Amino acid sequence: MPKSHFMLLAVVLSVFSTGCNSSKQTTTVAPEPLAESSLPRIYVTNEVSGDMTIIDSGTSRVVATIPLGKRPRGIHVSSDHKTLFVALSGSPIAGPDVDESTLPPPDKSADGIGVFDVAQGKIVRTIHGGSDPENFDISKDGKLLFVSNEDISGVSIVDIASGEIVKTLKVGAQPEGVKVSPDGKIVYVTSEEDGTISVLDPVAGKIVKTFKVGHRPRSIAFLPDGSRAYVNAENDGTVVVVDAKKHKMLQAISLGKPGVIKPMGLLLSQDGTKLYVSTGRGHQVFTIDTATNSVLGSVEVGQRPWGICLSPDSRTLYSANGPSNDITAVDLTTNTVIRKIKAGTGPWGVVVLDR
Numbered sequence: 533m534p535k536s537h538f539m540l541l542a543v544v545l546s547v548f549s550t551g552c553n554s555s556k557q558t559t560t561v562a563p564e565p566l567a568e569s570s571l572p573r574i575y576v577t578n579e580v581s582g583d584m585t586i587i588d589s590g591t592s593r594v595v596a597t598i599p600l601g602k603r604p605r606g607i608h609v610s611s612d613h614k615t616l617f618v619a620l621s622g623s624p625i626a627g628p629d630v631d632e633s634t635l636p637p638p639d640k641s642a643d644g645i646g647v648f649d650v651a652q653g654k655i656v657r658t659i660h661g662g663s664d665p666e667n668f669d670i671s672k673d674g675k676l677l678f679v680s681n682e683d684i685s686g687v688s689i690v691d692i693a694s695g696e697i698v699k700t701l702k703v704g705a706q707p708e709g710v711k712v713s714p715d716g717k718i719v720y721v722t723s724e725e726d727g728t729i730s731v732l733d734p735v736a737g738k739i740v741k742t743f744k745v746g747h748r749p750r751s752i753a754f755l756p757d758g759s760r761a762y763v764n765a766e767n768d769g770t771v772v773v774v775d776a777k778k779h780k781m782l783q784a785i786s787l788g789k790p791g792v793i794k795p796m797g798l799l800l801s802q803d804g805t806k807l808y809v810s811t812g813r814g815h816q817v818f819t820i821d822t823a824t825n826s827v828l829g830s831v832e833v834g835q836r837p838w839g840i841c842l843s844p845d846s847r848t849l850y851s852a853n854g855p856s857n858d859i860t861a862v863d864l865t866t867n868t869v870i871r872k873i874k875a876g877t878g879p880w881g882v883v884v885l886d887r
Contacts, residue, residue: 568595572844572884576852576859577604577618578876579625584618584648585875587859589843589884592873600655602642606667607839607881611674616648616883619665620658623683638664638683645677645690650885659695662688666708671734672716678732680707680721687721687732699737703730711752711761713776720761722749729763731779741779745772753798753807755822762807762820764795771795771809773825785825787811787818797840799849810837810851817851817862831867833860839881852879 569590576585582604586596606619622642624635645661645668648654661668664683671678676698677690685705689698704723707730711720718740719732727749731741746765753762754776761774769790773782787793793814800807806828807820816830817837834853837860841850849862852875859873859882 568593570887572886574850574859574873575607575616575883575885576875576879577607577839577881578857578878579603579605579854579880580878581876583876585879586653587873587875589848589861592861592871594874596653597876598648598654600646600648601644601658602639604646605880606665607883608668608670609883609885610670613885614650616650617668617670617677618646618648618655618881619661619668619679620644620646621664621666621682623664645679657695659690659692660697661690662686662697662700667710669710669712669719671712676734678710678712678719678721678734680710682706682708685723687719687730689734689737701730701732701737701739703739704728704742709749709751709763711754713754713761714756714758718776720752720754720763722752722763724748724750724766727765729774729779743779743781745774745781746770746784750796751798753800755800756804760822762798762800762822764798764809766794766796766812767791769793769795771798771807771820783825785820785827787827787830788814796838799840799842801842802846808840808842808849810840812836812838817849819867829867831862831869833862833869834858834872839879841882841884843884844886850882850884852882854878854880 571590574587584598601620603621604618608617622639644658646655647657649656661679662681665679666682668679679688686700688700703721704726706724709722721730730739733740745763747767749763751764761776763772770784794812795809796812797810809818818830819828833851835856836854837851839852851860861871863870
């Protein structure tokens, strides 16, 4: 064999030997974790897993998963953005067709409004919010909560500082959505079962009017000037336009076939020119022009989207998709899905805060 062939064979054997003993010759270095961005964080309440998923919107990575309590659903931000309030409930999950007599008894000790300190990243106290709180809103001065108490057909007025219930008022059956008007002078409360809105005067501490809006209303959005409100009618497949001064229906905007398109969450753009509507089993988020009350379009976001929110720059919409356990980000300039991010089990509510 020529000398050159011996040399080639030696090189091959050397490479083979090094490869066979690579565990002794090399060190595996784990990739460095992605640095957190300075972009806003997404906060998601997960009804089934009982926790909050915190997501870095810049990297789409889960920053933390924080235990909250049983059935966290409604979530709202304090005016200074330092506190998140979360509705917690010990009542078992029951869909519209579930016989509630077959369910385990509610755990009333779990009912309350969790006060989440954004800087500390944890629940710092729990306010008694009445029986089975599902959703709520905050008074304009930040001192009171108005809480829907689903299982007792009531709405509770709660003093945040003391944690005491000031008053509980009777409203329609299965109340859910609660919204304070832009001037803070009235509060609308939806009744799923009765298909009504109860109008609460917070100063007088009484219900001053009740009016019909359609079948199974859940959410409310007021125009910035308070002249009109929008209310979903889930079982009608419509969004109802309301005269918010006279408290009466003006018209119903059809989004599609009832039972297929089921309007759920409502959200106005900051300037009030567009209304965004999640549609549950309809899998879509619709956009309505509030000047003409006409549908501009829709985008498919995932399974049973419920809670929706906007990024601080209003360029991105986020939807919480319960059965698929994720969050969808929609670019509103193109009305297209740009990403999906895993959350906890049964995401219900979502908000976004600047860092």
